[in-house]
Every structure is written in structure tokens, then in C-alpha cells.
Amino acid sequence: MWKAIRPIFNLGAVLVTTISFVSCQGNINTSAASLHPDTTEVDSIVGLSDIESKDTVKHQKGYLTKRWRTPVHIQLDTLNPISRDSLARYEKAERRRVRDSVRQELDKLPKHVYFTFDDGPLIGSSAIDSISKARNIKINAFLVGRHANMSKRLKRDLQRYKDNPLVECYNHSYTHGKNRFTMFYSNPVSAYEDFEKNELDLELKHKIARLPGRNIWIYDDVRRIDLKSGASTADMLYTNGYKIYGWDVEWRIYAASGKPIQSVNEIYTRIRNYMANKSSMEPNNVVLLMHDDMFQTKKGQQLLSSLIDTIQTTTDYKFEFIRDYPFRY
Ligand SMILES: [Zn+2]
Incomplete structure (x- = not known):
């Protein structure tokens, strides 16, 4: 040509x-x-x-x-x-x-993977905490304050996250919008205040958030919105010093049975493809989204361990904190 x-x-x-x-x-x-x-x-x-x-x-x-x-x-x-x-x-x-x-x-350059767990503390959080220690990998928890106040057990699990240097805790709002997201985001001021309450209640140290039900990214020179509803809340958070992160790949498991919708191999292959094709938000950086309640069963925990083992034995990806996202070359 x-x-x-x-x-x-x-x-x-x-x-x-x-x-x-x-x-x-x-x-x-x-x-x-x-x-x-x-x-x-x-x-x-x-x-x-x-x-x-x-x-x-x-x-x-x-x-x-x-x-x-x-x-x-x-x-x-x-x-x-x-x-x-x-x-x-x-x-x-x-x-x-x-x-x-x-x-x-x-x-030829280093590659970075971010394991992010949403909606904790939930039944499943303590297993995630243990697995991160056993495998010595950094993980990221986007927390919902309301869950921490639902039981003594969940309060204790939150404390386990906080005491684990391999876990970083971030903001996923206090109420999770009560799972009615359009309604939640229709009032950006009250939605913003819900994040603020979460920050105070959980004593979060980092101004890092993920919006419930929205894959929105606002950080550095990037602003990507998946659904307009949620954009104003995200902008308010950003104006007030927050960085907002979405995800590249999602791993879903039927919560009740602990059975995966995608197999370990499918998720592993997707992560590898995103890394190889540079199709993630930032090349050489892949953010994986999971939810704490996926890992409440032994089966779910085995799958998580298996995914980590597979990545650790077959790739040179580094497990990272979202705080350090993105590594740019
Ligand atoms: Zn969530």
C-alpha cells in the first residue's frame, strides 16, 4: 500500500x-x-x-x-x-x-491485573481476605457501608479487610442505591452524599469510588460514561477529589449455588485476550470485577484460588492496587 x-x-x-x-x-x-x-x-x-x-x-x-x-x-x-x-x-x-x-x-513491558471485589462486606469477604493472604496477592474492595452495619460478623469481616495490608478499601456508596439505580442517580446531590456518608462511616482513606450499577471511569485524562444516568454523580465525586473506576472484565457466579456463569478458563482467557489485544481501558492493565458474595461457598472459593493459581503459574502479570492504576508506558 x-x-x-x-x-x-x-x-x-x-x-x-x-x-x-x-x-x-x-x-x-x-x-x-x-x-x-x-x-x-x-x-x-x-x-x-x-x-x-x-x-x-x-x-x-x-x-x-x-x-x-x-x-x-x-x-x-x-x-x-x-x-x-x-x-x-x-x-x-x-x-x-x-x-x-x-x-x-x-x-515486552510489565502487565498489571486488578482483582476488584464489590459490595462487601458480605458473606464471602472473609474467604477473599484469607485467599489474598494465602496467595500473597493485592486485592481491591469496593465497600458498601450499610452491609457492615447489618451484623456483628460483617463488621468483623470489614475489620479483617482493614487489617490486611494486601487489601485496599474503596468507596462503593453507603446504600448501594438500594439497587434502584435510575432513581438513585436521578438526584446526584443525595447520591453524592451517600458516598460521603460511606467515606465517613467506614473511615476510608482513599478518594477512590466505583458507582453501583454503572461502569463509569473518570480519572487523570479519562472520562468514559456507560449510562448517562450516573454521570452527574460521578462528575460531582470527581470535582470533590474522587477518582472513579469501572472494570474491563466481569466474572459472575450464581450467588446461591456458587456455580460460575463463566468457567475459570473462560475468565482467564478473557483476561489474557484483553491483555494481548490491548482492548482494556488502558493497555497492559486489566481490571476484573467480582462480587464478594460469589465466594461464600467452598466451590466459589476454589474457583477464585484456581484463577489466581492459573494467572500466577502461566503469566507474569502483577496483581495491583487500583490506587496505582494505570501503569502507562
Ligand atoms: Zn455493587
């Missing part, structure tokens, strides 16, 4: 490559960077910013993530147009080429 088009460039068509960092509702901007630092023939056309040299750009933290997300847009000078078809074909080939080379570079 490149060979076919190159003569057109040589005839003097003026090519301007624009880079727009389109991700998460388009509110991300990036400084100019070459799309082709390793291809001299294209460098001469695209050019680099006057301010940034090729090397400094390449070694900036997050450079590969930016390159991964940045679509290739090529606009021709209207005075010397090539056909739209040729341009589209060239863009497609270029996009694939850039993505393949970035994927290869990212594959």
Missing part, C-alpha cells in the same frame, strides 16, 4: 498529518508526536514538533499508550488531492502498522 502511494507524495502533494487523541469523549489532548519515529521515509513527511525531539518523545511516560490510542488521520492539500479511496486505504494500512508495532513494544 505504502509503495503504491509513495509516488504521489513524491509528486509534491502536501501531506499534513493531524493527531487527535480521541478517547473517552474526546476531552484528551496530546502534544504533537510523530506517529512514525522508526520510519525515516515517513518522518520526512510527518515531521516532529519543533519543541520535542524524537528521543524525548519516545521516552516520555505514556508515550506508547498515546500512540496506541491515537488514530492516524491524514488530510491532503485540496489543491493536490488523491482519491478518497486511496487515502482511506493508506490510513487503514498505516493504522494497522502503527498498532502492530506498538503492540509488540507493549508486549
Whole structure:
């Protein structure tokens, strides 16, 4: 494709490559960077910013993530147009080429997996706590304060989470919106206050939240909303210092029977695919969502242990705290 088009460039068509960092509702901007630092023939056309040299750009933290997300847009000078078809074909080939080379570079770098457990403390939390210690892995608990006040046992399980240095506790609202999410989010102020109450009640140290029933992400330069209902509450939390995290992969088990909807192998394969295809929210970072009540049965606990064992024996993924999300390269 490149060979076919190159003569057109040589005839003097003026090519301007624009880079727009389109991700998460388009509110991300990036400084100019070459799309082709390793291809001299294209460098001469695209050019680099006057301010940034090729090397400094390449070694900036997050450079590969930016390159991964940045679509290739090529606009021709209207005075010397090539056909739209040729341009589209060239863009497609270029996009694939850039993505393949970035994927290869990212594959050589560390990969991070985040085990997140929602709705605790619940029956199941104490097993999760024990498994994290036994396997020596970091886990993340998005807690619901109302559950902690339902019984002495759950209060004790909450304390176990808090005393375990491998567990970090985050905010999942006090009432969980009473599981009536549209109603809950229809009043963003009271929903926000529900999170505030949870923070105070559970004495949470980190301003990190996940919204009940919503896969919403707002952190750093990212804002991704799955359902509009919930967006105002998330924005209020963010304005007040919170970061909001969703998930890439969800593992569901029928709570009553402890039987999985997806097998360990299916979840493991999904995590691996997200990591390999870079299809998670952040390349090389995969967030797995589970719920504490999945692990109230021996069967459920065995499945969780088995998933951890499989990851630990067959990959070099590091188990991480959401507080450190994302690792960008
Ligand atoms: Zn929840």
C-alpha cells in the first residue's frame, strides 16, 4: 500500500498529518508526536514538533499508550488531492502498522491485573481476605457501608479487610442505591452524599469510588460514561477529589449455588485476550470485577484460588492496587 502511494507524495502533494487523541469523549489532548519515529521515509513527511525531539518523545511516560490510542488521520492539500479511496486505504494500512508495532513494544513491558471485589462486606469477604493472604496477592474492595452495619460478623469481616495490608478499601456508596439505580442517580446531590456518608462511616482513606450499577471511569485524562444516568454523580465525586473506576472484565457466579456463569478458563482467557489485544481501558492493565458474595461457598472459593493459581503459574502479570492504576508506558 505504502509503495503504491509513495509516488504521489513524491509528486509534491502536501501531506499534513493531524493527531487527535480521541478517547473517552474526546476531552484528551496530546502534544504533537510523530506517529512514525522508526520510519525515516515517513518522518520526512510527518515531521516532529519543533519543541520535542524524537528521543524525548519516545521516552516520555505514556508515550506508547498515546500512540496506541491515537488514530492516524491524514488530510491532503485540496489543491493536490488523491482519491478518497486511496487515502482511506493508506490510513487503514498505516493504522494497522502503527498498532502492530506498538503492540509488540507493549508486549515486552510489565502487565498489571486488578482483582476488584464489590459490595462487601458480605458473606464471602472473609474467604477473599484469607485467599489474598494465602496467595500473597493485592486485592481491591469496593465497600458498601450499610452491609457492615447489618451484623456483628460483617463488621468483623470489614475489620479483617482493614487489617490486611494486601487489601485496599474503596468507596462503593453507603446504600448501594438500594439497587434502584435510575432513581438513585436521578438526584446526584443525595447520591453524592451517600458516598460521603460511606467515606465517613467506614473511615476510608482513599478518594477512590466505583458507582453501583454503572461502569463509569473518570480519572487523570479519562472520562468514559456507560449510562448517562450516573454521570452527574460521578462528575460531582470527581470535582470533590474522587477518582472513579469501572472494570474491563466481569466474572459472575450464581450467588446461591456458587456455580460460575463463566468457567475459570473462560475468565482467564478473557483476561489474557484483553491483555494481548490491548482492548482494556488502558493497555497492559486489566481490571476484573467480582462480587464478594460469589465466594461464600467452598466451590466459589476454589474457583477464585484456581484463577489466581492459573494467572500466577502461566503469566507474569502483577496483581495491583487500583490506587496505582494505570501503569502507562
Ligand atoms: Zn455493587
